[in-house]
Amino acid sequence: MAALAETRKPAGGRIERIATFIRRCRGEPAVVQTLRATAAATIAYAVALWLSSEPAPLTAPLTALLVVQVTLYSTLTTGIRRVNSVVAGVLIASAFSVLVGLSWWSLGLIILASLAVGYTVRVGEFVPEVAISAMLVLGVTRVADTAWDRVLETLIGAVVGLLFNVLLPPVWVGSAGESLAGLSRRMRGLLLSMGEELSSPTTVETAAARLHEARRIDDDIAEVDAALRQAEDSLRLNPRVREGLLNRVVLRTGLDTLEICAVVLRVMARTMTDLAVQRREERLFPTEVGRALEELLAHVADALVSFAVLVTSQVSASAEAAERRLAGELASASAARERTAELLLDGVRRDPRHWQLHGALLTEIDRILDELDPGHRSRRLLEELDRGAREQREKHPRLDALRRRAEERKHRRTARH
Structure with a gap:
């Protein structure tokens, strides 16, 4: 029996690998x-x-x-x-x-x-x-x-x-979501690397390398944008999708938010590079401040990934869990931000050199947290949905008139009953 179990186990592993390969191929646009x-x-x-x-x-x-x-x-x-x-x-x-x-x-x-x-x-x-x-x-x-x-x-x-x-119309929302999640993970890795260098001596070359890495994110955004355009096309006129406009707006606004965060991240890397140039023989920050900033950037990095998970979640239960996780990360980041601001202020009072760079760094972190805020995202979603619906009405006035007539008839039947 033991030998039989051992022979079954590799077969099951091969079947699982084959199933994983098939699922991966099903989500690859070129293969499909x-x-x-x-x-x-x-x-x-x-x-x-x-x-x-x-x-x-x-x-x-x-x-x-x-x-x-x-x-x-x-x-x-x-x-x-x-x-x-x-x-x-x-x-x-x-x-x-x-x-x-x-x-x-x-x-x-x-x-x-x-x-x-x-x-x-x-x-x-x-x-x-x-x-x-x-x-x-x-x-x-x-x-x-x-x-x-x-x-x-x-x-x-x-x-x-x-x-x-x-x-057999295809839907490429899954591949676009994976690209969006991959972008958030790359941004998270860069933020964690920048945070680890704040509590240790950092050379100008290292800071410049992080700035170059932040600039390369633009290429990743272009790839995600191409995948997103393909997903948007797959949702248009697709009978398999009920809320095509909502799905398109959710993905597009999600990418816009990550793109803004990527720009702020690039500015943040530039600020750290300027600070490294000014303090060639010193630490960028005292040990306590550096550790506080590292903790803050770690929370911001996790919030970026949680935001991408929220944007790409298709099931309502998964979306609610992702929203709770994002809210928790933002709350932790806000608390860490307050502690870091107090430490930076005390440090500036003792040593006012380069205070403007310290303030710029804190402002850039605030901008990212503001972009990831669920309330800000909800407002943008409503604005984009209204704009998209208005454009569709202006582009197809006859269809809009027929839709309004059908809704009026439905309301009349409901009122009669």
Whole structure:
């Protein structure tokens, strides 16, 4: 029995690792998009084999690959232009197959004509795809009679691609939330490192390295912003999401808050660098003040992570727990801030040198705590929700009028009963 248990344990471990790998792949946009595009192209080819007379209707999977996008919103907004570009390329290739055939000079003419037609039919950023479609179609056929088959295959691929995203629209909120949480953890690590150096002798080079690290956070913010834009697109027009506007606003305001904190963190690192320059042969702060500041920065660092957890929590129970944790960290940070302020004030009275840097450091910490305050976040959420709803009403006045009429009818029925 013991031997049997030992043999089962590794198998269970392998199954768990496989399940973890599958969950990780499901949340990776590149992996999911690859599988979705492959499935859409395969289905389009199978449908085209059934409806088209061509023995190898490759235009259908080609169109499906071009139409299928990462999100339903991008598919619906760019799908028509993509279909126009592919159809235009197919028609141009069919005409050239009758008139001149394929040669080096006709290839140049077909590229020139395709790009010109692409600008004429206004396919936007998909102008190169007109030429690409024309060259691909001209390469697989030179018979004019197959032009309508190519158009049919194009429509099949477009319909399959559109239906694929309508029926199986992805949601990238999870990946955006992970990116946001990762940003908060990197900021936390930088704050802890800065705090550890306050109670020990710090060189100008070390302080400058922390400043450089704080500046590199801008690159992390750009990556998170790209993931967030993808998540916002995945929430638009998505039938799987009930409160798309609320989710978009929560994530966007969360990133805005962390971005402001990152700017303040960079200014804080600059303040410490200036203080290190002024005190080359001394500690930045006395031992007691340094330890108090280290404790304060540790609470601020933990509050940053708690804020990210609150922003990315999808379940109400998890959100309530995250909000309580954030409130506790902010309360601890406020208490530590008061103790640190008293110690800094006593130190300035004894040694007034560089008092402005001490005050600047305390002000920067206050700014971060103010940005993380739940009350401040609630006000920003309400403002952004009102602004988003107003923009939607102005952008779609007819839909807003229909919605108001439906609400009025509902109120009338309720009043009657």
